Amino acid sequence: xxxxxxxxxxxxxSTIIFFIGVYGFVTRKNLIGMLMxxxxxxxxxxxxxxxxxxxxxxxxxxxxxxxLFIIAIAAAxxxxxxxxxxxxxxxxxxxxxxxxxxxxx
Amino acid sequence: xxxxxxxxxxxxxGLTIIVLLLLLADIFMEDKKKVNTVAxxxxxxxxxxxxxxxxxxxxxxxxxxxxxxIVAFKNILNVGVLLILMISVSWVNKKMLPINxxxxxxxxxxxxxxxxxxMISAGNFLMLYIGLELAxxxxxxxxSYDMFNRKSSEAGIKLILSAALSSxxxxxxxxxxxxxxxxxxxxxxxxxxxxxxxxxxxxxxxFAGIAFKVSLVPFHFWTADVYEGAPTPVTSFLSVISKxxxxxxxxxxxxxxxxDMKGIWINLLYGLSILTMFVGNLFALRQTNxxxxxxxxxxxxxxxxxxxxxxxxxxxxxxxxxxxxxxILSNIVVFGAIQAVGLASGKYEMDDYTGxxxxxxxxxxxxMLGLFSLAGIPxxxxxxxxxxxxxxxxxxxxxxLVFIAVVNVTISLYYYLKVIRASWLRKSDDSIPYFESDSxxxxxxxxxxxxxxxxxxxxxxxxxxxxxxxxxx
Numbered sequence: 001x002x003x004x005x006x007x008x009x010x011x012x013x014s015t016i017i018f019f020i021g022v023y024g025f026v027t028r029k030n031l032i033g034m035l036m037x038x039x040x041x042x043x044x045x046x047x048x049x050x051x052x053x054x055x056x057x058x059x060x061x062x063x064x065x066x067x068l069f070i071i072a073i074a075a076a077x078x079x080x081x082x083x084x085x086x087x088x089x090x091x092x093x094x095x096x097x098x099x100x101x102x103x104x105x
Numbered sequence: 106x107x108x109x110x111x112x113x114x115x116x117x118x119g120l121t122i123i124v125l126l127l128l129l130a131d132i133f134m135e136d137k138k139k140v141n142t143v144a145x146x147x148x149x150x151x152x153x154x155x156x157x158x159x160x161x162x163x164x165x166x167x168x169x170x171x172x173x174x175i176v177a178f179k180n181i182l183n184v185g186v187l188l189i190l191m192i193s194v195s196w197v198n199k200k201m202l203p204i205n206x207x208x209x210x211x212x213x214x215x216x217x218x219x220x221x222x223x224m225i226s227a228g229n230f231l232m233l234y235i236g237l238e239l240a241x242x243x244x245x246x247x248x249s250y251d252m253f254n255r256k257s258s259e260a261g262i263k264l265i266l267s268a269a270l271s272s273x274x275x276x277x278x279x280x281x282x283x284x285x286x287x288x289x290x291x292x293x294x295x296x297x298x299x300x301x302x303x304x305x306x307x308x309x310x311x312f313a314g315i316a317f318k319v320s321l322v323p324f325h326f327w328t329a330d331v332y333e334g335a336p337t338p339v340t341s342f343l344s345v346i347s348k349x350x351x352x353x354x355x356x357x358x359x360x361x362x363x364x365d366m367k368g369i370w371i372n373l374l375y376g377l378s379i380l381t382m383f384v385g386n387l388f389a390l391r392q393t394n395x396x397x398x399x400x401x402x403x404x405x406x407x408x409x410x411x412x413x414x415x416x417x418x419x420x421x422x423x424x425x426x427x428x429x430x431x432x433i434l435s436n437i438v439v440f441g442a443i444q445a446v447g448l449a450s451g452k453y454e455m456d457d458y459t460g461x462x463x464x465x466x467x468x469x470x471x472x473m474l475g476l477f478s479l480a481g482i483p484x485x486x487x488x489x490x491x492x493x494x495x496x497x498x499x500x501x502x503x504x505x506l507v508f509i510a511v512v513n514v515t516i517s518l519y520y521y522l523k524v525i526r527a528s529w530l531r532k533s534d535d536s537i538p539y540f541e542s543d544s545x546x547x548x549x550x551x552x553x554x555x556x557x558x559x560x561x562x563x564x565x566x567x568x569x570x571x572x573x574x575x576x577x578x
Contacts, residue, residue, distance in 0.1 A: 018277060025270055034266055041273030048280040057287040063280075066231055066289065070276060073238045074269075080242055081265045084249045088258040100259055 007055040014051065017044035031085050031095045035078060042074040113162045113171050114226075116179050119151045120219040124212055131208035138202060141194045144211040145545065148190055152183040163228065167290055170228040174573040178353055178426055179222055185346050185433040186218050191549030192441045193338030195448055195542060200251065200336075210250065214342060217243040221350035225357075230279045230289040233354070234272070240350065241268045241318075244343060248335040260334030267317060267327040275314025281307030291362045298365045308363045308370065315358065318351035321411070322381040325404050329388075332400035337447055340396055341440035344403045349429040352410055356425055360417060360576065367417060374411050375506060381408030382513040389520050393455050395443050398520070399436070402479060405517055406432060412510055413494040416501045422574040424493035427567050431478065431490040431560060434553045438475030441550035442468050449540035460536030461528035468542075469528045471554055478557050480521040481514055486560035493567065 017040055024037030046067040053063025085095065092100060112118075126147060130140050161172040190211065197210055220239025227233040245268060249261025283289060285304050286297040298304055313324060320328040332340045359370055385405030392398035410432075413425040445468055446461070447453050462469040478487030491514070495507050560566060 018273075021273070022270075025266075031262060031266075035269075038266065038269040038273060041270065042276065045273060045276035045280055048277065049283065052280060052284045056284060062231075062289050063283060066234075066279075066283075069231060069235065073235070076242060077238070077265065077269050080245060081262065081269070084245070084258060084261045084265060087249065087252055088255075088262055091253070091255045091258060100262075102256060102259060 001054055001058075007051060010051040010055075011048065014044045014047040017041075017047070029097050031088075031097065031100075034097075035081055035085070039074060039078065042070055046070045110162060110164060113159065113164055114169060115157075115159065116155055116176075116183070117219060117222050117226075119154060120215055120222065123147050123151060123215050124219070127208050127212050127215070131212075137205065137207045138198060140208045140211070141197060141545075144208070145187075145190050145194065148183075148187050148215070152180075152187050155180050155183050167292070168229045168232045169223070169226050171226050172573075172576065174422070174426070174570075174576060175226055177570060177573055178225060178429075181426070181430045181433065182218065182221065182346055182349060185349070185437065186214065186342070188434075188437045188441075188549045188553050189338055189342050189346070190214065191545045191552075192341065192437065192444055194545040196336060196338055196444060198543075199448060204252075206250070210247070213243040213247050213250075217241075217247070217342075218346065221346065224354055225350060227354075228291050230282075230291075230294075234276065234279070237272060237275070237318075237354075240347065241265075241272070244339070244347060247339045247342070248331060250339065251336050256334035257336060258334075260331045263327050263334075264331045271314050271317030271324070274310050274317075278307045278310025278312075278314060281310065291357075295362050295364060298363060300365055305366060305369055308366050309373070311358060311363075312355070312370065312373065315351055315355045316377075319348055319355060319407050319410075320404050321377050321407055322384045322404070323377075325381075325384070328404055329397050329400045332403075333394055333397040335396075337396065337440060337444040340399070341437055341444075344399065344440075345433040345436045348403065348407065349433060352407070352425060352429060356414065356422065357576075359414065360422075364417075371415060371417075374414050375503070378408050378411035378506065379509055381405070381411065382510060383408075386513050386516040386520075389517070392520075395453050395455060395458075395524070398455065398524075399439065399443070402517070402520075403436070405513065406479070408513070409491060409494055409510060412498040412503075412506065415503055415506070416497040418500075419571060419574040420493075420497045420500060422576055423567065423571040424490075424497045426570050426574070428490035428494055430566075430570075431486045431557070434556045434560070435475050435478035435485075435487050437553045438471055438550060438557065439479065441546060441553065442472040442475065445540075445542045445546055445550070446537060449542070450537045452537060455524060455527055457537060458524060458527045459531040460533035463532070464536050464539050471550055472528060473525050474554055474557060476521040476525055478561075480518045484558075484561055486557045489561065489564075489567070 021037045021040035025034055028034045049063040049067040130143050159176050163170045197207055201207055217240050220236045224233055224236030224240055227236055245261050245265040248264050249258045251257035282294055286294045317324045382405055385401050389398055389401035413421050478485040481488045481491040499507050
């Protein structure tokens with residue numbers, strides 16, 4: 001718990017980060033940029049869990065543990081995505097989504 | 106905890122053992138071709154063991170729970186994965202043996218199934234999330250498995266990025282429900298949820314996160330590209346097993362965790378069902394690539410499944426589970442045929458199938474039965490699956506929705522028949538020449554076809570599922 005900071009400020013911050021992530025995911029044209037946007041989304045939720053746990057339900061640490069799991073799984077997800085991106089870069093020599101797209105409706 | 110209660114997670118233990126044995130087989134077996142046989146044999150033994158009846162119970166303080174319905178659903182998924190493994194053997198031998206990537210394929214597929222089982226049995230949002238990720242990440246690796254094929258890598262990156270976005274949305278929803286109720290356990294959440302604007306936001310975000318996996322319409326944008334680019338057996342895994350498990354989890358979440366907001370999610374499902382059916386069917390009309398066509402067909406089928414949710418009772422549960430069982434079989438039949446033709450000739454376009462009946466009559470009969478089942482033509486099982494979904498919706502008086510669904514079945518009949526017309530009625534000089542598939546593929550497709558025909562005439566299986574369906578208490 002931080003003195004002088006209520007839960008509203010923290011939840012506002014995490015919501016703003018979440019929507020920055022969604023915006024970045026939709027507008028970015030670079031695969032690494034999209035990956036960073038996804039990381040922002042996951043981190044905002046981890047922040048959410050910790051803040052809710054600390055301010056609203058301080059007896060149990062369910063939320064804190066959940067955020068640990070989120071961080072670990074997000075790392076695994078990033079590792080896999082980077083592996084695929086490296087393979088794709090070897091094949092195409094570009095990370096721009098406009099150059100990658102071969103399948104269209 | 107003694108051995109008896111520990112054996113409640115028999116399916117999961119079995120899958121873990123299979124994963125470990127396959128990793129050992131990769132190290133100690135010289136002839137990698139035999140790993141295929143070992144993997145299929147192990148999984149067949151495990152599937153047979155899974156049918157031994159099991160009590161319901163809870164493990165790990167309620168994190169993991171199992172009921173007869175969950176066991177029956179796990180057995181359905183087991184049979185589906187066994188058939189997919191049999192179908193994929195010839196592809197692995199032909200494409201993956203030269204670059205020495207045989208056993209990883211089976212390890213990834215089995216661990217994805219393991220994740221789905223934890224997701225289905227979860228009694229806690231933490232377990233649900235971990236299971237969901239364990240189910241998704243191996244599939245993304247599988248989708249990009251054909252690493253020298255650009256389309257395959259593209260499918261993999263699209264799948265992993267959209268899956269990460271969807272799990273982010275799901276997590277935000279979970280954090281909101283946690284803020285309201287102060288717990289992650291489904292029972293406590295269901296008791297304390299109530300009806301509030303914040304709760305509705307949380308429910309909608311959780312719903313959206315799962316809807317990505319089911320590929321309902323506003324969240325379906327990844328489906329077509331991933332299904333087209335991924336290798337055929339992986340596409341069949343994504344379209345039946347992944348989707349089936351996600352539908353089941355969606356059902357558990359809506360019926361057991363958010364029953365207080367029933368009035369809201371009923372309207373949500375009503376709208377999404379209409380949207381999903383129309384978008385899936387209308388886009389499927391203009392596809393020429395068969396895998397892409399099957400992607401839109403599977404989106405449309407997801408729209409039909411939503412009809413079953415609307416009567417929130419035993420009828421809903423049993424009709425959804427029964428439909429998924431039949432949908433798994435019929436999609437595997439169709440994908441088995443696509444796989445056999447694609448492997449022999451490298452062709453995946455609809456026009457390439459012209460005159461298939463004259464050169465390969467058996468495979469075109471099988472393809473026809475599978476597509477008839479997806480379209481819902483009476484003697485075959487698919488009709489009964491759809492029929493029970495309609496009766497579930499009609500039992501609550503949603504006659505308009507049933508009418509719209511019937512209109513959509515008519516549209517879908519047109520494009521399913523387009524494939525059948527190409528292979529049966531048209532003549533072509535350069536149709537695909539006669540080919541022999543290997544025995545695993547033949548056996549897999551044959552079992553699935555026989556299953557479709559038997560389920561079409563025998564009703565005891567539906568009654569069996571109905572007797573297990575009491576999840577409301």
